[in-house]
Amino acid sequence: MNDFVNPLGRHRPTGFSARVANIKSWTRTALLLEDDVVVSVNELACSQAGCPPRQVVVLMFSNTGLARTFTLHKALLDTTEADIADAAKRVEIAKCRS
Amino acid sequence: MIRGIFPGTANARGRTGRTGLSVKERRVRPPAGAEPTPVTLLTGFLGSGKTTLLNDLLGDPCMDGAAVVVNEFGSVAVDHDLILKGEPATIISSEGCLCCTAAGDIRASLFELNEARARGEIPEFRRVIVETTGLADPAPIINSLIPGGAPPDTTHHQIVAQSFRLAGVVTTIDAENGEAAINGHFECWKQLAFADHIVLTKTDIASADAWKSILYAANPAATIHDRNAQGFDPVRLFQSRSYSPEGKPEDVLGWLAMERLSDPARHDHDHDPDRHGAAIAALPLVHDEPLDPRSIDLFLDILTSQHHAGLLRMKGIFALADDPSRPLVAHAVQQRLYPTLRLDGWPSDDMRSRLMIIGDNLPLEPIRDLFDSLRPRKRRRWFART
Numbered sequence: 001m002n003d004f005v006n007p008l009g010r011h012r013p014t015g016f017s018a019r020v021a022n023i024k025s026w027t028r029t030a031l032l033l034e035d036d037v038v039v040s041v042n043e044l045a046c047s048q049a050g051c052p053p054r055q056v057v058v059l060m061f062s063n064t065g066l067a068r069t070f071t072l073h074k075a076l077l078d079t080t081e082a083d084i085a086d087a088a089k090r091v092e093i094a095k096c097r098s
Numbered sequence: 099m100i101r102g103i104f105p106g107t108a109n110a111r112g113r114t115g116r117t118g119l120s121v122k123e124r125r126v127r128p129p130a131g132a133e134p135t136p137v138t139l140l141t142g143f144l145g146s147g148k149t150t151l152l153n154d155l156l157g158d159p160c161m162d163g164a165a166v167v168v169n170e171f172g173s174v175a176v177d178h179d180l181i182l183k184g185e186p187a188t189i190i191s192s193e194g195c196l197c198c199t200a201a202g203d204i205r206a207s208l209f210e211l212n213e214a215r216a217r218g219e220i221p222e223f224r225r226v227i228v229e230t231t232g233l234a235d236p237a238p239i240i241n242s243l244i245p246g247g248a249p250p251d252t253t254h255h256q257i258v259a260q261s262f263r264l265a266g267v268v269t270t271i272d273a274e275n276g277e278a279a280i281n282g283h284f285e286c287w288k289q290l291a292f293a294d295h296i297v298l299t300k301t302d303i304a305s306a307d308a309w310k311s312i313l314y315a316a317n318p319a320a321t322i323h324d325r326n327a328q329g330f331d332p333v334r335l336f337q338s339r340s341y342s343p344e345g346k347p348e349d350v351l352g353w354l355a356m357e358r359l360s361d362p363a364r365h366d367h368d369h370d371p372d373r374h375g376a377a378i379a380a381l382p383l384v385h386d387e388p389l390d391p392r393s394i395d396l397f398l399d400i401l402t403s404q405h406h407a408g409l410l411r412m413k414g415i416f417a418l419a420d421d422p423s424r425p426l427v428a429h430a431v432q433q434r435l436y437p438t439l440r441l442d443g444w445p446s447d448d449m450r451s452r453l454m455i456i457g458d459n460l461p462l463e464p465i466r467d468l469f470d471s472l473r474p475r476k477r478r479r480w481f482a483r484t
Contacts, residue, residue, distance in 0.1 A: 016280065016287050017315060020349075040352020043284040044235075045378075053377060059352050059359070067359060076284060 019077055026081045027058055030088035037062045043076040058087070134263040136338040137208070137226045137243060142270030143279040143286040144232030144411035144456060145431025147299035147325065151270055151332055152229055160333045165223035167207045169230050204228065204239050209254045212261050226262065227336065232411060233378060233456070235285045236292045240264065241357040244341060248357065264341040269293035269320075271313065274304040275431050280312070282458075290316040291347045295335045299325040319345045377459050378410075383469045385451040388422040393472045398428055400468065401455070402435040408460050409433065414453035415445075419474070422449070 024039040033039065042057045054075040061067040070087045072079055142148045155161050207228075214220045230239065241247040243264040250256040269289045272279070279286040290296060296313050298306055301324050313322050323330055343350045394416055401412065412430040428438045455465065 016284060038348050038352060040349045040356070042349075042353055042356055057356060059356050061352065061355055067355060069356070069359065 015077065019079065022081070023056070023058065023076070023079055023084060026084040027060070027088065030085050031060070031091065033060060034062070037066075041076070046073070058084075132261075134261055135224065135226055136265035137228060137262050138265050138336045139228050139230065139236065139239060139243075139267045140270075141230040141234055141236050141267065141289045141292075142232065142297075143272070143276065143283065143289065145275060145429070146232065146270040146272040146279070147297070148229050148232070148270050150299070151268075151297060151325070152227065155227070155332045155336065158333050161225075161336070163222065163224040165211055165220070165226045167204075167211070167226065167228045169203075169207075169228065169234070204242055205255050205258045208258045208262050212257065225265070225336070225338065233283075233285055234289070236267065236289055237353040237357050240267065240292060240341070240343075241354050244343070244354075247354065265338050266294045266336070266341050267292050268295045268297065268335045270297045270299050270325075271309075272300050272431065273298050273306055273309055274300045275434065276309075277312075278432065280316075287316060288353065290320070291350050291353075292343075293317055293320045294339075294341065295323060296320045297323045297325050297332075297335070301326045317347055319347070379457060379460050379462065381455040381457070381460060381462055381465060383414075383453040383455070383466065385417075385469070385473060387474055388417040388419040389451055389472050390474065391418045391420055391426070394418065394426065394428075397468060397472055398430070398435055398438075401465065402430045402433050405433055407465075408458040409455065410458055411456040412453065414451070416451040416453075417449055425449070425451075 020041045023041045027033070027039050028037075037060050040059045040061075042059070044055055044057060046053060046055045052073050052075070056072040056074065056076050056079050057069060058072075059067060059069045068091060070091050072083050072087055074083065140148050140152060152166065156164065156166070208226065211220075211223075211226065215222060228239075230236065238248075243262070245259075248255075250259045269292070271286075271290065276286075280290075290313065296317065298309055298313070306324050310322065313320070323335070343354055398412075401407070402409065409430065409432060411432075412428070414428050416426045416428065418424070418426055423443060425441050425444055426438050427441060429436055453469070
């Protein structure tokens with residue numbers, strides 16, 4: 001890999017790997033997930049009017065087939081622990097209502 | 099040599115989709131007990147060396163009997179003309195990104211290939227290689243080709259499910275520019291995670307050392323190959339197996355599950371037909387007349403020297419005024435313009451200058467204007483009034 005860093009190059013975000021690991025960890029903590037629950041994180045484009053261009057989708061599933069999902073309308077690298085905590089609250093509320 | 103530009107397929111019409119055949123003609127089911135044809139997905143980010151690997155592969159006699167589906171992002175086909183080497187192979191091109199059409203187009207392309215084979219319009223093939231666009235999210239493509247994935251909800255899909263099986267996923271990653279791709283594009287990360295084999299390319303111009311840990315982190319189950327290592331044999335990567343997401347990183351199972359759970363009618367639209375967002379754009383440019391070689395050099399220099407222009411990939415083939423029968427091939431990855439190549443002849447009947455530029459927030463109009471300015475000007479004569 002090149003060590004050279006182009007000082008004129010456009011800023012590129014770094015750290016998908018680390019941020020995905022963070023989001024998984026924050027989700028586990030916020031929803032008190034068991035170890036056998038798999039948390040998967042995805043970033044997809046969104047071309048709907050009025051939405052940010054990227055969205056994060058988090059899916060939780062286990063061998064028992066239980067699957068829950070929530071979406072954050074922001075880019076993966078901009079996602080914070082507070083965002084995940086808010087989304088987890090919505091998931092819990094929805095679970096209680098169902 | 100390129101063959102297989104046959105009626106009713108992508109090359110002839112410019113798009114996959116309707117073949118104009120009767121329903122009876124369309125339903126070509128494989129005979130009972132026939133083995134499904136193995137399909138290998140060749141993916142990798144823009145400029146990572148997919149087409150170069152494919153060229154090497156098709157040059158090997160072991161790959162006789164291969165059909166290739168080349169998927170191009172954008173409306174001007176350039177890639178299929180740049181697959182130059184090899185014994186006759188059936189090559190079809192599929193425009194639009196396969197991952198963006200919610201699993202429809204890969205099955206449409208394979209269905210058309212199967213039908214053309216059954217009608218004897220193309221040579222018999224024993225395997226299929228699908229080269230995706232560099233921006234492709236592999237999840238919806240793989241989900242549409244594996245058992246238990248996207249349900250075959252039409253007769254065409256059922257025929258494809260019976261006639262083809264996914265044999266493997268090969269991903270290329272560029273040792274020189276790959277770091278920016280991994281850090282800037284989640285699709286690149288997914289391409290690595292789904293792979294059976296990861297091929298590290300351009301290790302002749304950039305060191306491979308730092309890459310091993312990065313690639314292992316992305317996919318510990320994949321076999322990693324150095325494209326320039328002695329003894330590297332691309333044919334081995336395309337041996338017929340059966341692809342399985344088992345044993346891959348846990349995210350792979352999650353991404354496939356998301357494909358199955360997604361509902362395009364919901365507002366969370368995680369099955370958005372355009373997966374790359376409005377910022378990623380492909381700019382096709384065409385000139386009918388041969389161009390001045392010096393102006394092409396200047397154009398390529400300007401295009402690749404603008405660090406703020408958001409260029410991700412450029413591929414082009416140009417007719418030059420000094421010898422229009424010998425086209426010039428040029429390509430660039432981000433700001434790196436690779437040495438141009440003058441071919442001995444045109445690879446297809448289309449002898450126009452064609453260029454496909456893919457970028458992130460590209461300044462479309464200035465680039466289009468610049469390319470338009472290359473058009474040869476008619477000489478004007480000025481007469482002095484007497």
